[in-house]
Amino acid sequence: MSTKQEPEEERGQAPRQAASRTVVAEALRQRIALGGFAPGDRLPTERELAHTFGVGRNTVRQALRELADEGLVSTTLGRSGGTRVTPPGSGGGRARAAISAGIRASLRDYMEYRQAIEPYAARLAAERGSGAARRELVALLDTEVTDLGAYHRTDTRFHVGLAEAGGNEVLAEAVVRARAEMFVGGNALWLGSDWSGVYPTDRDFGLAFREEHEAIALAVLAGDGAEAEARMRAHLEDSHRQFLVLLEQFAGRD
Template structure:
């Protein structure tokens, strides 16, 4: 029997979607969400459902509503939801490893398919993301360039379900990097991304999968450092290779 869709479940779905976008870094701390009418149209929902979803996000500390000439709904500094996420990861033993294991299975297969199905048209956005990473200034640009790479690679695999799954899995690993001490490892991340891209471009599916696995295993260690305070570098900051 099909489950009935209620206004409550729709509101929750909208709130979860916006929360996922914030987790992935699509919208960063301090950034303004689109105006209510525009955002409701983008999501294809009634404004009342969007309003309720925004209320939920406000209560959870994700957004704040500002008044005045520059008013609107803005993403907060995420300190409260970040700490709530870290506490949940600490309490749920093995959760981080489960999510990273899933991402490895997902994205190594994505890299494999991309190597088999690549074309000039699908590789162009992947290569453009490398250029964006080389030119980043600031953490927001760094996060966005990293996200562009993984999504573009998933699209190069030419499987819409894989692309959706990659985006969802990235959203589950809420690592609020703007709040935590770390050195932006542009060179290390660029090296990883470049190795994956070259293997895909050359049609070497095995090497592409191996490079992606190494990239995500590095991310596993770094996420554990953020959540549990282990595997820090010598200056006390977690080593970071964005993933």
């Protein structure tokens, strides 16, 4: 009887393993997209990831293979090896083609979606966010930002923190998902791009972060919902223009 049941168990396990692989891959993909793992960072070992997600090592291995196929990570053997986030520009032609097609096709849609949700999230943060949460947003303006990677991580903390401050969990989750889906794969594009078309070559990224977010943070701190909403909308419009400049540069390299 056990011999007859084994194929059925295996058939039952296959969909579950596929679902688990998808969950693991998406979680890692999102963390890479939001800057939790910077280019060149080594990911936790398969054993550690399996323990974190409560899955088997084979499921983790398949998820990492999926990310490798997308050009997001690469694996090397040896004592100093492991799986690392692919540095900008080293993903190869296939990864660059996928990045270009994906970002080019979805940038407008994601920016329109962000325009629909993030200005209102800023209004909610101003009108009902706790004093501590609002002050924390202002404090982020003084974060040391030394390069584009640090800018991206701090930018994520600001936008997600602002959405969370409003107290609407559904809206906050939407902001996180929109950013993750927009940036996944695109980090290699925007972190590896020549930003001189957007910023001067000697640009202080810490100063840039402050200038681009200060008006929003101060409006939120003051409890001015209408001003916070308007400032966020203007900020997203500027961000969209910056991405369009980078996409034009990237297209010119094809």
